[in-house]
Structures are given as C-alpha cells and as structure tokens.
Amino acid sequence: MTPRWYEEGEEPDYRFTLANERTFLAWLRTALALLAGAVALAQLVPAFSVAGVRTGLAVLLAVTGTVLAAFSYRRWAQVQRAMRHGRPLPMTWLPFVVGVVAALAGVAVVVVVLLHTR
Template identity: 75%
Template sequence: MSPKWYEEGEEPDYRFTLANERTFLAWLRTALALLAGAVALTQLVPPFTVEGLRTGLAVLLAVVGTLLAAFAYCRWARVQHAMRQGRPLPMTWLPVAVSWAAAAVGAVVVAIVLIQIR
C-alpha cells in the first residue's frame, strides 16, 4: 500500500528513484551502526571512572540512531514527492544533526582516553 502522494505527479526517471533509495539505505545503515555502537558500549566496554558516563553515551547513540532511522524515511518520502512534482529537492538537517552527535560522542571518548592514560 503506497501513500496517496506516490500516485500524484509524474514518475521520475528510475535512476533518480533508485539513487534516493540508496541514500535512504545509507541513512538506515548509519542508524544501525549507531545502535550497534550503543549495544557494544554497554555490553563490551568496561565501566568508565566517571559513573554513568558509559550509559549516557550509549543512550545518546541509541537515541540518535533511533531518530535517524525514523527521519530517514521522512527524508526519502519528501525527496520522492518533490521529484514526482518536478520541484527542487528539499533541504535536510540530518547530516548536521548526525555530525554534531558523532562529534559530541567523539569528544567525550577523547576525554575519557586522556583521563584513563593519567
């Protein structure tokens, strides 16, 4: 069962539809990697010296991964709808949000490594 808008407008070139689908799948792979990182962090990494930090990072990864999976579909649908209507492709904030979340996790990991070395 496809959404109503999927029947509106004109069918775009299949290459663009498939490229949009590949982008959607790339976002899903990224979301799954974030979720896997959250699981690995809680199950495989020993506790940090700062209590609750490991859990906090795992929650951040899990939340970002879950939101990314949901918003990936929204982005796919918006792009597909725009292509069917012959409109410019919509902007997305997903790359910025994922980049900042990854940078935040990375900064915390760097700080943890530096603290552990001491």
C-alpha cells in the same frame, strides 16, 4: 500500500528513484550502526574511570540511531515527492544531527582517554 502522493506528478527517471532509495538505505545502515554501537558500548566495554560516561554515550548513540531510523523514511518520501513534482530537493537537518552527535561522542571519548592516562 502505496501513498496517495505516489500517483501525483510525473514518474521521475528511475535512476533518480533508485538513488533516492540507496540514500534511504544508507540512512538505515547508519542508524543500525549507531544502535549497534550503543549496545556494544553498554554491554561489552568496561566502565570508564568517569562514572556515567559509558551509559551516557550509549544512550546518546541509541537515541540518535532511533531518531535517524524514524526520520529516514520521511526524508525518502519528501525527496520522492519533490522529484515527482519537479521541485528542488528539500533540505534536511539529519546530517547535521548525526555529525554533531558523532563529534560529541568523539570529544567524550577523547576526554575519558586523557583522564584515564593521568
């Protein structure tokens, strides 16, 4: 199934199209890693000394992975469309969100580790 916009504008250099596809696949790999981390955290990691932290972190990772997977195609299409029309590439909030979630998860783990060692 080819989207309508795929026939618009001019065909970009195939190297840029393939680079855009590699970026899309990297977003999907990141989303799958977040989902795998959520499953591992929920199923394999023993409960933390602070109640609910393990479940909360697992949910945070799962939701972030799901959102990232859902928006990665949209990002790919926006970039592809911009390249076909010779426009600047659009900005995205995806790296910001993934970075913030990773930082929050890291802070939570540090807090749990510090509380556990006392």
